[in-house]
Amino acid sequence: MKPILVVGGGPAGLVAAAGAAGVGRKVILVEAKDKLGGNPIHNHYSVFTPNQVDAETAMKEILSPVEKNPNVDVRLSTMVTAVEGEAPNLKVTLKGAKGEEKVDVGAAVIATGFEHFDPGRETQVYGYYEYDDVLTLLDAEKMLKAKQFLRPSNGQKPKSVCFIQCVGSRDRQIGNQWCSKVCCGIASQQSIEVKELLPDAKVFIFYIDMRTYGFWEDDIYWKAQEEKKVNYIRGIVTEITKRGDQLVIKGEDTTMGRPMEVPMDVVVLSVGMEPSPGTKAMAKMFNLPLEHHGWIGRAGNSPLNTVSTSRAGVFVAGAAGGPADLEDSTSQGGLAALKAVGYLNGLKA
Ligand SMILES: Cc1cc2nc3c(=O)[nH]c(=O)nc-3n(C[C@H](O)[C@H](O)[C@H](O)COP(=O)(O)OP(=O)(O)OC[C@H]3O[C@@H](n4cnc5c(N)ncnc54)[C@H](O)[C@@H]3O)c2cc1C
Ligand code: SF4
Incomplete structure (x- = not known):
């Protein structure tokens, strides 16, 4: 046979x-x-x-x-x-x-x-290869597994951490016209782990819309928001720059309809899937x-x-x-x- x-x-x-x-x-x-x-x-x-x-x-x-x-x-x-x-x-x-x-x-x-979207592609503006404190979900997984979530630039505990959703997904400009399905849940899960390691850190998730389908909605999204006080902000991040030793997130808060500029110690890019x-x-x-x-x-x-x-x-x-x-x-x-x-x-x- x-x-x-x-x-x-x-x-x-x-x-x-x-x-x-x-x-x-x-x-x-x-x-x-x-x-x-x-x-x-x-x-x-x-x-x-x-x-x-x-x-x-x-x-x-x-x-x-x-x-x-x-x-x-x-x-x-x-x-x-x-x-x-x-x-x-x-x-x-x-x-x-x-x-x-x-x-x-x-x-x-x-x-x-699958493989992960490379956030260094020319259309991306998040400084992944320029700034040590800009990470991907993968870099964050490794740090969370080691139970050590520190700023790569100086080894200190970050006071502010944010996730940027839909990096390399739902993006017609680069031809990736799909939702990668897991990254809203994974970012929310990681935000819970960050808060467990660093209860005093402020954690933000910048999203277009949250897609935590099925039981992930209750088990992850609400847990992050209600129990761990993670801040979900509907917004589009257009650029990351550096001021002093901090990163600066620039874009638009689409709920409030106004520009935003937020200093941040660590930024995690929620990179999507590609074949x-x-x-x-x-x-x-x-x-x-x-x-x-x-x-x-x-x-x-x-x-x-x-x-x-x-x-x-x-x-x-x-x-x-x-x-x-x-x-x-x-x-x-x-x-x-x-x-x-x-x-x-x-x-x-
Ligand atoms: C950061 C991150 C965290 C995630 N966490 C979760 C989670 O907590 N829960 C969840 O439900 N999903 C999670 N996911 C999604 C999860 O990773 C995928 O659903 C899963 O890995 C898909 O399994 P797969 O076997 O199809 O592919 P893969 O995991 O990609 O495995 C494919 C395998 O094929 C091998 N391969 C590739 N090409 C060849 C070749 N030519 N010849 C031989 N072998 C080859 C590769 O080396 C690899 O071992 C996460 C995704 C990301 C990006
Ligand atoms: S971040 Fe959320 S909405 Fe965006 S591609 Fe991933 S799962 Fe879909």
């Missing part, structure tokens, strides 16, 4: 691999980096939203079924370099530390995820059409079919198919495994 290939060892790929292996299928799990876990592990997430559990501990829940299952052949530091044929007769070339190898697989799940280079490369290699924003497209673009692509036997899961939170990613990973097994069992997938 031919194995199922899973490309990408993040939350979606891990659940897909464990799902197919759990029902007795052989799986080859290919991960480009030298460690499984995807963005939550590679980027040192602190706690998960919305349940606020330690991210590294929580990830063991989906890592150990893969690591313990002898049906999963994990290939770290490995890339897919060529794909020939059609499912269920795909011939895939893998390139790892020990050289190249051709494997025959019956179906494939692409779970190559990862691996997602773009796998789309080309597996000959998968992209949907019109540039992510891997789903067959029929139907909300009722979240993992099938236009190629029979090739499935997509998680953030390779568009902005996704962990619930989306792991749920789709499970569904992709089921559909891949169903496809190989001769069912219509």
